[in-house]
Amino acid sequence: MAYVPLADQDQEMEMHHPHTWVEKYVFSQDHKVIGVQYGGLAVFTGIIGLALSLLFRLQLGFPESVDFVDPNFYYQAVTMHGMIMVVYFLTALFLGGFGNYMIPLMLGARDMVFPFLNMMSVWTFFISVVILMSSFFVSGGPTGAGWTLYPPQTTMAGTPGHDAGIILMLVSLAVFVVAFTMGGLNYVVTILQYRCRGMTLMRMPLTIWGVFVATVLGLFAFPALLVACIMMMFDTLLGTSFFMPAVIEAGSPLDYEGGSPILFQHLFWFFGHPEVYIVALPAFGLVSDVLSVHARKNIFGYRMMVWAIIAIGGLSFIVWAHHMYVSGMNPYFGFFFATTTLIIAVPTALKVYNWIFTLWEGDIRLNAPMYFAIGFIFTFIHGGLTGLFLGNVVVDLPLSDTYFVVAHFHLVMGVSPILVLFAAIYHWFPKVSGRMFNEKLAKVHFWFTFLGAYSIFLPLHYLGFLGVPRRYYALGNTDFIPLSAQDLNSTVTVAALIVAASQILFFVNIIGSLKWGKKADPNPWGAASLEWQTPDTPPVHGNWGDKLPTVYRWAYDYSVPGAAEDYIPQTVPENEVITASDDNFETNKDPSPAAI
């Protein structure tokens, strides 16, 4: 049996067409349905994560008048908020949601290469969410050990949820890793092997590059989390001492000896740092596409963007210990990790420059998705630059474990990716639903989210400079924290409440538009990439009707000199490009004078 490229098996490929409602919407093998399921479930957990953050923000902002948040619940809420947002919300939404939906459409495939595995992935994810949520209902409640789950604290009596809660968290994470691996194998193999005719690697939109590298990172980084979870579970349930040193719990020694808490931290951050880029890289990709389409200009320096994604992905595996400068590990590691960490700034900065240069001499349509994308550039610059403080080992000394850290990572991997998320949802909503959203409402939503989020996190940096520690239930009496810090905290809480409340606008817009929105044009933004060229809007099962598309050009042919339209879809061959009937035609032969 000779090797037959997948896309050539098109004729004989059996689509598992659904027959019943359950097969169509519940146990569906269609990547689009699975993408929406993944996204919906992630958004659901994200709302819970957001609600938790409001509860502990209320405590921090108004400690005197809020008495329904006790210290126990505060630590549980902080922990669950962190874990939910990082893993169950952002990772699942970008890769499970957008990855699933976009990969086959952008590559010209009918579906993922293993649709059944894909379905298994989303339901395994569902199980992991159920396990996670069940920890709210067990005795002792969910774990309050901080989202980093550092031993020996996690399983000791002074920590909230140290009995059932932590076990459920570990099991849930392990199940999540399984779900992610099933999905991730699918994304990687589909991207590598399942592209339509003419779709070379360098013709792929940056969204795909972002998802691809992020998935590879995930496949190699999540095992570290799995290994750490397994070993911690052994320590907790079977009495081994992998991570547990000899410790004293409330005056009496526990039956552990000699384990290394720092080993856990190494494993955790070997997962944890790439995890940042697992969230960020798909966001980089999505925002590049949104910027390019709405600026009516090709993404500037496409090749550099691809290489930067790959470089960032590679480097992200050798910077993990910058989370551990003050962990008590061998301090000489600091030299190496500070250097590698600051090196990452170079490709990241190049990406930022290229986003701005994409706007330079563009023809910017300030649609709602573009608002969010430009807002992203702003917050990402801020969040990226504050990373240079924390990455530089001595500057990290006074700042680590303060609110500066909180502000930094929320800007860089909370606010920024979420702004991209909204940009992407508004951008692709017409294709996914077949209807237009309400532009005005979306812009109001933008102003609240963008300005609100910045006014939450800018001040928090300054609490960090002051030296206010994070994870403090109350500031208490100190000499160096002025009373005004409490006022600042109250302001931040009010801003957080406003931002959270304004998200209702988003849901009203999305749900309302699904029902009453204007019917959307198949390609309302005039985008060149493949997913906008489907025969049906929204795309049906199988995506491409009778025949798979063929690709003749890269995904960024915008404002090509000589062409009549300001974009040329990827599916249009060179001899079918409608040219403007003026003397610009000559330049069409040499479309890239700048490259020479």
Added chain:
Amino acid sequence: MSLFEQVTDKPWERKGVIGGLSPEGTFKTQAERVALIFFLIIASVVFSLFLVSYYIRMELPDWEPLSEPAQLWFNTGLLVASSILFQWARNIVVRNGKSNLYTSFFGAGIFAILFIIAQLVSWSYLQAGGFYLSSNPANAFYYLLTGLHALHLVGGLWFWSKSAIRLISGGEPKDIRLSIELCTIYWHFLLLVWIAVFAILSNT
């Protein structure tokens, strides 16, 4: 085009269908094989992380090396036999042959099952000798690594049993050819992992 050439291509300069009429697959092989290779890399990452943890933990003062039971040499023999039989079965299906397919294919599975049983027996010997999981990190790692390896093998046997059922219920060898080819790679991989784990366990 090599991978390097592909990613240094200037995509805006070249229009048309690149690479003739054939669709784009980065590797000229079946998707399942690519997926398996990726899975093997992931599994190697898991095992390597455990082994790195093993070495780090070993440096700490409470470590008491475990002298592995000699029975492991015998167990290794079982796994080697299983791997060889799988390779034989693979060679038969690739040639589209049929003779000896049953012997080799089922033999491979049976030896793998025997290996798992033998591993469990070695566990019970250790338990009887007072080497419990929680008594020392060296013991804990022994149980953890051998258990994890056996678990991977059980996963492989699940795919093996699917092919076996297909074969018994009158399937043609070509129907299970890909499955046997992939299982063979997987078996060799697990043999390598085992040898590495065994070597490290018995040398420390």
Added chain:
Amino acid sequence: MTLAVVILVLVIGSVVFHFASPWWFTDIASDWGSIDFTINVTFWVTGFVFVACNLFLAYCVWKFRHKEGHKAKYEPENHKLEAGLSIFTTLGVVAMLAPGLFVWATFVTPPSDALEYEVLGTQWQWQFRYPGADGLLGTADTGFVSESNPFGINPEDPYGQDDVVVNDPQMHLAINQPVKALLRSNDVLHNYTVPQFRVKMDLVPGLVSYLWFDPTKEGTYDIMCQELCGIGHFVMRGSVTVQSQEEFDNWLASQPTFSETQRPAPPDLSAGQAQYATCAACHGANGEGNQALNAPKIAGQQPWYIERQLNHFKQGARGGAGDTNGSQMTAFASMLTTDEAVRNISAYIATFPDTPATTTIAGDIDNGFDIYDRNCAACHLDNGSGTWYTDAPKLSGMSDWYFVTQISNFRAGIRGNHPYDDYGEQMVQMATAMGDLEEINDVAAYINTLR
């Protein structure tokens, strides 16, 4: 258009906020000015990039917004520009990294003349140990930890005998004397942070980490735990006083050595009994307490706690403004003039039979359990017996009305805020986290079920 203006305003606003912010680094009190220098370098570099990039962004958005008939320029890439920007960025990175690495090299190599002292973190207290005349700290291990040896100092180790142990969370340092702090934990991760010293490091059970600095400014500074260490993380506080060498030496000389703490004179029970006669009038012959006289039950209470509270009354840390009943105790406690007397009487009280006090308070036991189990049990233990380890007194079987009074006092700021009361602030914080009197009663009712 609006967006461009808003970005411009945000840039200006951020810069204004930066310069107007009253929230900024505390005045430095160590010689780590080099860290502040690196921070300033980082600030100027990143600040420049922040302003430049965002102004350029705003300009692009404004200048190239869609206009009829306008078409974008087709420009796939510009190698020269990208290369130039890479070099420019690399230079900026080097400018920040280079000083950083040099300063870090200083940080990892403490000077040889640095005096060592030990910081011990436990849930949720700081304790300190200074080397004695031999200049060396004795070895320690969690296996040796006990009530009389909270550090777990090896009793066989000759170097440990003269170690000066400080069992309360207040330490002192001599000015301009470089010190190297050896950090150790007996339970979970902690982090020894004094914002004014700029440096911090985790305490990790099972190993000794370190940091060093040279205190350059006299004053008293807060020590905060900055590594999440359980529910009491936010109340794990201490203080460090930087003073002249002479004052420091005097302070150090007044602290007990390890061997002194190991061989205290046995308490004189009969002397304690004699002195207790005064107490019996209110607290009862067997310490059973008398609500009518506002005297709580003291029988069964942990002796170290009785001792500490008597000292607090003596020093005025309790029984101050607002605490009428407490001020009565001040007079009586002051009759115990010596530390021996306090110890004798505490030891005598410990001999009383512990019969649970009669219950006087009713409440929702389920709710009380919920609150207690979530927030109180971490220190006072599941059975309410309390433990020296967390400095938590016994609650079960004690006078429930007294419990309610004291929690209310903590909440009202009557108890626990005095500077001599090292452990009171923890309870102030925990007590203020409780909702209202009804919740306190619920907890009291639940504690009544513990025997």
